[in-house]
Amino acid sequence: MKYNEFNIISKFFKNQQKKDKNQITGIGDDSALIKIPKNNMLAISTDTLVEDIHFLKNTNPKDLAYKSVAVNLSDLAAMGAIPKWITLSMTMPKSDAKWLKIFSKSFFNILNKYKLKLIGGDTNCGPLSITISVYGLIHGNKSLLRSNAKNEDLIYVTGSLGESAAGCFLLQKKIFLRNINIRNFLIKKHLKPIPRINEGLLLKDIANSAIDISDGLISDLGHILKSSKCGANIDLNKIPISKNLKNNFKSSQYLDWALHTGEDYELCFTIPKKNIEKLNFSIKKKLIQCTCIGYITPIEKELNLTRNKKKIILNKTGFNHFI
Numbered sequence: 001m002k003y004n005e006f007n008i009i010s011k012f013f014k015n016q017q018k019k020d021k022n023q024i025t026g027i028g029d030d031s032a033l034i035k036i037p038k039n040n041m042l043a044i045s046t047d048t049l050v051e052d053i054h055f056l057k058n059t060n061p062k063d064l065a066y067k068s069v070a071v072n073l074s075d076l077a078a079m080g081a082i083p084k085w086i087t088l089s090m091t092m093p094k095s096d097a098k099w100l101k102i103f104s105k106s107f108f109n110i111l112n113k114y115k116l117k118l119i120g121g122d123t124n125c126g127p128l129s130i131t132i133s134v135y136g137l138i139h140g141n142k143s144l145l146r147s148n149a150k151n152e153d154l155i156y157v158t159g160s161l162g163e164s165a166a167g168c169f170l171l172q173k174k175i176f177l178r179n180i181n182i183r184n185f186l187i188k189k190h191l192k193p194i195p196r197i198n199e200g201l202l203l204k205d206i207a208n209s210a211i212d213i214s215d216g217l218i219s220d221l222g223h224i225l226k227s228s229k230c231g232a233n234i235d236l237n238k239i240p241i242s243k244n245l246k247n248n249f250k251s252s253q254y255l256d257w258a259l260h261t262g263e264d265y266e267l268c269f270t271i272p273k274k275n276i277e278k279l280n281f282s283i284k285k286k287l288i289q290c291t292c293i294g295y296i297t298p299i300e301k302e303l304n305l306t307r308n309k310k311k312i313i314l315n316k317t318g319f320n321h322f323i
Contacts, residue, residue, distance in 0.1 A: 020117050023085070032119035034085060034135070041143065043136040045075035051128040056171060061099050063191040064130065065106035071214065072134040073114060073195035074265040078212040080144040080204030081136030083114050083197065088121035089131040114197065144203060144210040144269070149228035153208055153270035153296040156279075158196055159289060160240040161217060162254045163189040165261035175249070182244050193265035199288045203269055206278045210269035216262040218314065222303065224270065231302035234294035236312060259314070270296055 019026060024033035036042055049055055049068055069086070076083050088107070092099075111118060116134070167190030169175045170183055177183040196212070203210060209228060211220045217239070225232055236255065245254040258264075269290075271279055282288050297304070305312040 020084070023117060023119060026117070026119040032085070032087070034119065037137065039140060041138040041141065043076055043079045043081035043138055043143070044133065045072055045079075045136075046131065046133040047072050047075070048129055048131040059191075061103035062106040065103045066110050066192055068130040068132050069107065069110045069114075069116070069134075070193050070195050071265060072132045073197060074193065074212040074214065076134055076136040077196045077200035078144060078210045078267055079136070079138065080142075080200045080210070081138045082201065083116050083134060083136045085119045085135040086111065086116045087119060087133045089123070090121070091124045091126040091129045091131075093126065093128060114195075138204070142204060144200065144207060145227075146209055146211050146224045147227035149209040149224050149230055149270040149296050150272060151230060151296055151298045153272055154276065154292050155221070155232060155234065155268065155270050155294045155296065156290045156292050157213065157217065157240060157266055157268045158199055159264070159266040160242040160245075161213065161258035161264050161266060162245055162261070163242055164193060164263040164265070165190075165257035166245060166249070166254070167191065168261075168263065175253075177248060179248070182248065186244060190263065193263070195265060196267050199267055199290075202282055202288055203267070203271075206275040207269040207271045210267055213264045213266045213268055214262050216260040217268060218259045218303070219262070221268055222301070224268070225301050225303060228296075229300045231297040231299040231304070232294055233297055233304045233306070236305055236307040238291060238293045240291040240293075 022035045022037060024035060026032050047068075049064075049071070051057055051059075055064055055067070068088075072086070073083055108118075110116075163186050166175065167186040167188070170177065170187055171190065177186075200210065209224050211224055213220050221232060221234075236259075239255065239258050241254050241258060245257075267290075279288075279290075283290065305314060
């Protein structure tokens with residue numbers, strides 16, 4: 001059976017969730033109407049995922065739905081926001097009922113996990129792409145920004161870096177692994193990143209700045225340095241690399257993936273020394289897993305990289321959509 005735009009919305013996306021108390025209108029009107037609670041700021045982020053650029057052709061719609069939402073939630077995490085609402089716009093080459101059923105089921109599974117409400121969107125015919133906007137609430141007047149890093153802040157990253165890149169290259173058959181369990185684990189890291197929502201909320205009141213690592217550590221840290229008009233010293237030996245990478249690939253490979261390839265969706269943040277005790281307490285309580293990799297310096301946009309106390313020169317940058 002072929003579906004038009006309104007059939008698709010009605011069958012697969014409308015009336016799948018109950019409205020929340022701040023939602024006045026949602027799917028079915030020309031616009032969604034949302035009431036913003038008092039003493040809250042609204043955080044908004046939009047991302048588009050395009051086939052053969054952000055995801056491989058024939059990606060399972062279950063994985064595509066999950067990742068489309070997760071990468072947007074990662075942006076809210078980097079601001080210290082609580083996810084609340086979402087819009088979905090899809091361009092598809094055809095109305096495939098089986099594909100839509102799998103996609104929508106996975107889509108609402110992750111929405112319900114993070115207590116997100118779908119409030120609108122659009123469907124069109126064309127090359128496959130997914131555009132999502134997420135809306136979150138930040139209580140009070142303090143948020144995490146790229147522009148607030150301070151001299152002598154310590155620089156941290158959550159989790160470990162480079163595994164998503166390895167998973168992507170495994171899917172593309174650019175690299176190979178005999179161990180099927182590790183192979184599947186790395187592919188899952190690429191297809192199903194975990195948005196660091198709880199970590200962002202924890203950091204909102206103790207960190208000075210933050211960004212999610214989508215285009216590679218060097219590129220994304222560079223955004224903080226540019227916005228905050230500062231520099232940084234980074235010890236490459238301190239970059240968190242998992243045993244899965246260290247035991248199966250060359251150091252030149254996994255360090256390149258960690259620094260430049262991106263799609264880890266971990267948080268890079270800077271924190272003043274006065275708040276390190278609070279951070280260490282949260283680490284001890286296992287509320288956050290993070291590693292100190294360097295510190296902020298006063299020289300604008302100067303990024304110094306060292307390894308074994310020797311200065312390292314890198315010529316590569318992070319992911320660029322137009323290269």
